[in-house]
Amino acid sequence: MARFKPVKQFRVSEEVAEQIKKSILQGTFRAGDRLPSERDLTEEFQVSRMAIREALRSLEKSGFIVTRQGVNGGAYVTDLTSEHLVNAYMDLFLAEKISIPDLYQVRLVVEPEVARLAANNLNEGYKKRLLEALEQEDLPVQDFYEDNDRKTAVHFILAEMSRNYFFEALVRSLIALTRRVIEEVRAENKFIHPAGMHRPVVEAILTGDGEAAYEAMKKHVKEFGENLIKLEKAYYQKKITSLSS
Amino acid sequence: MARFKPVKQFRVSEEVAEQIKKSILQGTFRAGDRLPSERDLTEEFQVSRMAIREALRSLEKSGFIVTRQGVNGGAYVTDLTSEHLVNAYMDLFLAEKISIPDLYQVRLVVEPEVARLAANNLNEGYKKRLLEALEQEDLPVQDFYEDNDRKTAVHFILAEMSRNYFFEALVRSLIALTRRVIEEVRAENKFIHPAGMHRPVVEAILTGDGEAAYEAMKKHVKEFGENLIKLEKAYYQKKITSLSS
DNA sequence: TTATGTAAAACATTATACCATTAATCTGAT
DNA sequence: ATCAGATTAATGGTATAATGTTTTACATAA
Numbered sequence: 126m127a128r129f130k131p132v133k134q135f136r137v138s139e140e141v142a143e144q145i146k147k148s149i150l151q152g153t154f155r156a157g158d159r160l161p162s163e164r165d166l167t168e169e170f171q172v173s174r175m176a177i178r179e180a181l182r183s184l185e186k187s188g189f190i191v192t193r194q195g196v197n198g199g200a201y202v203t204d205l206t207s208e209h210l211v212n213a214y215m216d217l218f219l220a221e222k223i224s225i226p227d228l229y230q231v232r233l234v235v236e237p238e239v240a241r242l243a244a245n246n247l248n249e250g251y252k253k254r255l256l257e258a259l260e261q262e263d264l265p266v267q268d269f270y271e272d273n274d275r276k277t278a279v280h281f282i283l284a285e286m287s288r289n290y291f292f293e294a295l296v297r298s299l300i301a302l303t304r305r306v307i308e309e310v311r312a313e314n315k316f317i318h319p320a321g322m323h324r325p326v327v328e329a330i331l332t333g334d335g336e337a338a339y340e341a342m343k344k345h346v347k348e349f350g351e352n353l354i355k356l357e358k359a360y361y362q363k364k365i366t367s368l369s370s
Numbered sequence: 371m372a373r374f375k376p377v378k379q380f381r382v383s384e385e386v387a388e389q390i391k392k393s394i395l396q397g398t399f400r401a402g403d404r405l406p407s408e409r410d411l412t413e414e415f416q417v418s419r420m421a422i423r424e425a426l427r428s429l430e431k432s433g434f435i436v437t438r439q440g441v442n443g444g445a446y447v448t449d450l451t452s453e454h455l456v457n458a459y460m461d462l463f464l465a466e467k468i469s470i471p472d473l474y475q476v477r478l479v480v481e482p483e484v485a486r487l488a489a490n491n492l493n494e495g496y497k498k499r500l501l502e503a504l505e506q507e508d509l510p511v512q513d514f515y516e517d518n519d520r521k522t523a524v525h526f527i528l529a530e531m532s533r534n535y536f537f538e539a540l541v542r543s544l545i546a547l548t549r550r551v552i553e554e555v556r557a558e559n560k561f562i563h564p565a566g567m568h569r570p571v572v573e574a575i576l577t578g579d580g581e582a583a584y585e586a587m588k589k590h591v592k593e594f595g596e597n598l599i600k601l602e603k604a605y606y607q608k609k610i611t612s613l614s615s
Numbered sequence: 616t617t618a619t620g621t622a623a624a625a626c627a628t629t630a631t632a633c634c635a636t637t638a639a640t641c642t643g644a645t
Numbered sequence: 646a647t648c649a650g651a652t653t654a655a656t657g658g659t660a661t662a663a664t665g666t667t668t669t670a671c672a673t674a675a
Contacts, residue, residue: 137628138427150464162656173629175420178657182383182424186431187461194657195637205465213455216432217539219395220450227536234483242475291472294462295540382659407625418660423626440668441624 137172138179144170145180149189149202156204160190163199207294214298215305225306225357229350232299233343236280239296240326240342241335243286251286252331258282259327263320269311273304279323283330283342303353310356317352382417383424389415390425394434394447401449405435408444452539459543460550470551470602474595477544478588481525484541485571485587486580488531496531497576503527504572508565514556518549524568528575528587548598555601562597 135143148154161169166177181200184190188209190200217223243251258278266272277300284296307317322345329341380388393399406414411422426445429435433454435445462468488496503523511517522545529541552562567590574586 164656175628175630179424179427181657182427183431186428187458189461192657193637194635196653196655197638198636198656200657205462205467207462210455210458210462213432213458214536214539216434217450217452217455217535222450222535223539224535227534230487230534231536231540234479238479289472289475290462290467290469291459291476294459294468295476409625420659420661437626438668439624439626439666441622442669443625443667445626 136179137176138183141166141170141172141176141180142183145184146189149184154202156202158202159197160200160202207290207297210294211298211301214302218302218305223302225354228299228302228306229346229354232303232346232350235292235295235299236283236346237339237343239283239287239292240330240338242289242292243283244330244333244335244338246286246288247330247333251282254282255279255327255330259323262323270308273307276318276322277304279327283326286330306353306356317349317356322349381424382421383428386411386415386417386421386425387428390429391434399447401447403447405445405447452535452542455539456543456546459547463547463550468547470599473544473547473551474591474599477548477591477595480537480540480544481528481591482584482588484528484532484537485575485583487534487537488528489575489578489580489583491531491533492575492578496527499527500524500572500575504568507568515553518552521563521567522549524572528571531575551598551601562594562601567594 145154145160154160160166160181163174163177163181167174170177181190181192184200185192186209188205189203191203192198192200214223218228258275261275261278264275266275280296280300284293287293287296326338326341326345329337332338390399390405399405405411405426408419408422408426412419415422426435426437429445430437431454433450434448436448437443437445459468463473503520506520506523509520511520525541525545529538532538532541571583571586571590574582577583
């Protein structure tokens with residue numbers, strides 16, 4: 126009966142990445158700190174520079190560090206964001222594991238709840254930001270992408286107002302996927318995003334009435350989502366022609 | 371104004387990774403296929419083996435390929451799973467961006483909805499699997515981790531039954547984080563997971579009544595979540611002592 | 616038939632050299 | 646004294662080659 130444990134083989138680079146990651150999570154290195162240079166790490170870990178580099182690439186890919194070239198360059202510890210989580214969702218979406226109706230179904234559950242929490246956490250600062258975002262939404266702009274930025278701003282503010290980072294990261298992912306669909310087909314924003322679309326939602330939030338906010342958001346997501354699903358066919362026709370990371 | 375686009379500097383390895391990823395998403399390579407060997411890719415891309423390796427590590431890290439050593443080894447395309455998404459959530463959790471109350475709040479919203487969908491998609495196959503899982507839940511076992519496996523099985527089946535991969539990936543993430551908390555403190559499962567805890571949920575699902583399933587799951591998550599939050603302090607004491615990838 | 620040894624394919628790692636980028640420093644003219 | 650431009654040094658980026666390690670398939674002998 127299993128007298129010996131199998132000799133587990135780690136890749137050298139993984140062992141290195143593991144140790145560095147642990148240091149970061151333990152607080153030995155904090156956001157903004159610079160890790161030792163690749164050459165110095167080579168000596169500390171007693172492995173080749175290649176192994177160090179692979180480890181750093183791995184940490185970079187999971188969002189723990191960024192690297193810069195040049196004097197005073199190196200690997201800098203970052204404050205972990207939801208960006209890489211969003212990328213993971215994006216990959217599943219691009220691989221067609223997640224469909225547009227899936228996306229819509231989740232938004233319909235998550236975003237009203239986020240709106241409710243946001244209404245409950247309302248304060249003057251948030252109020253000001255929401256009104257500003259709403260005001261800027263319907264200003265005429267040239268650039269398609271900038272327009273999308275403005276149309277999504279309200280959702281991000283509400284996500285932040287939920288004071289729940291899981292929800293915030295989730296909303297960021299949902300909006301990123303939605304936005305991809307729109308940008309893929311370059312949908313006319315007038316159609317998909319009629320002027321003033323978010324006004325009822327914001328107004329409900331501003332009353333501080335969670336239930337009203339919930340309902341207003343639900344109505345918004347429903348309307349928007351139905352338009353979005355109509356675009357599904359157009360999306361699948363143009364898909365794959367240009368893929369982002 | 372902007373007449374010229376800036377000459378964007380990609381790392382060679384990123385350019386390579388991008389091209390391979392695009393091939394996979396376009397279906398040039400399918401799950402199970404083997405990519406050319408590193409040396410062959412070196413010739414195709416006309417870059418060093420280093421660059422190829424970094425690209426492959428990157429793709430491996432995002433879950434698109436696995437690599438094996440030896441004869442007939444190489445980089446094999448995989449069917450993308452939610453595993454790496456779960457890792458991204460785990461990192462945010464370990465970095466204390468996501469708290470246990472955050473986690474609970476999201477579960478309370480997501481899982482009842484998943485239960486509702488599951489009830490609506492009920493069929494004989496699912497029925498059988500649910501009953502089996504329920505039966506195995508309270509069998510006495512030696513191993514702590516195996517016990518946790520059994521206690522989470524019902525949630526995974528329901529997630530699958532939702533027939534929405536976004537929800538499924540989300541539930542997998544939520545359960546993984548929850549499980550981490552439990553395993554970190556090695557909570558007595560009798561306390562946190564009383565025998566028969568999932569029975570009311572499964573029974574509601576089996577009636578096919580979405581609304582009943584919704585309510586039953588809500589009640590379950592609430593009870594369980596309250597116990598979980600009581601463990602929060604214990605969790606933060608033992609944290610960081612052992613970090614997984 | 617069944618071990619056991621051997622070879623080959625492929626990734627894993629190391630080592631070394633050189634290239635490219637960047638911030639700081641120096642230098643000199645105004 | 647100040648500012649522009651050149652120089653320098655640190656650091657990551659890339660390339661190449663050699664060697665180590667793992668795994669499978671196959672041959673060989675008991």
